[in-house]
Amino acid sequence: MRGCSSAPDKERSVVMSYRLPVELSKCYRLLNHGPTVLVSSAHGTTVNVMAAAWSMPLDFSPPKVAVVIDRNTLTRQLVEGSGEFALNIPSREMAKATLAAGSVSGRELDKFRAHGLQTFAADKIGAPLLDGCLGWLECRVLPEPQIQDRYDLFLGEVVAAWADPRAFRDGHWLFEEGQPRSIHYIAGGNFFETGTEFEIEK
Numbered sequence: 001m002r003g004c005s006s007a008p009d010k011e012r013s014v015v016m017s018y019r020l021p022v023e024l025s026k027c028y029r030l031l032n033h034g035p036t037v038l039v040s041s042a043h044g045t046t047v048n049v050m051a052a053a054w055s056m057p058l059d060f061s062p063p064k065v066a067v068v069i070d071r072n073t074l075t076r077q078l079v080e081g082s083g084e085f086a087l088n089i090p091s092r093e094m095a096k097a098t099l100a101a102g103s104v105s106g107r108e109l110d111k112f113r114a115h116g117l118q119t120f121a122a123d124k125i126g127a128p129l130l131d132g133c134l135g136w137l138e139c140r141v142l143p144e145p146q147i148q149d150r151y152d153l154f155l156g157e158v159v160a161a162w163a164d165p166r167a168f169r170d171g172h173w174l175f176e177e178g179q180p181r182s183i184h185y186i187a188g189g190n191f192f193e194t195g196t197e198f199e200i201e202k
Ligand SMILES: Cc1cc2nc3c(=O)[nH]c(=O)nc-3n(C[C@H](O)[C@H](O)[C@H](O)COP(=O)(O)O)c2cc1C
Pocket: 036, 048, 049, 050, 051, 052, 053, 054, 055, 068, 069, 070, 071, 072, 073, 074, 075, 076, 098, 099, 100, 101, 102, 103, 104, 105, 106, 107, 185
């Protein structure tokens, strides 16, 4: 029957994309190149920063984000203690510090001092924001103990957001020639920068 999609037919399988199987242990890498962020956090007198490749927007209004924060990290302890975190979006100039912030725990090292990371005060939360980044999202945790515990996944409401106007203006990334761009983590210390923008005619 034409138009019926119940069984795969031979004709359709002929035009199917050429593809190779991806090991399930590596399949996350197909989605992994969203902007890498630096999660900054503070609780009491302790402040910290870690890298995160697994973050995403979740809702428009009020704006929400999701980020994976492993249970063994110092960041997790500070975020659970304070109920707050910031997502800082670095550019290539900060790639080395980003990798370093994701390779050692703040329990062992003051990462701000070790990697020359300067901070400034956030507007709505206690966690500091990282100087030199392209964007900053100040977030309050929306408590979801079950998914935090089971999946290390934290949801946050964005209560303030900022951007470097060289990179993001009037609600849009610019990605202009010679201007800083967001960086995207692949694996094994490899990143790439956001490429050329193109538009689809509607
Ligand atoms: C590029 C990169 C991305 C990472 N992404 C995540 C992530 O999304 N979630 C996570 O829990 N850990 C992630 N990590 C690992 C943490 O950043 C790492 O465990 C860090 O040392 C934790 O620091 P802390 O103990 O000072 O909080 C990533 C590491 C790198 C290098």
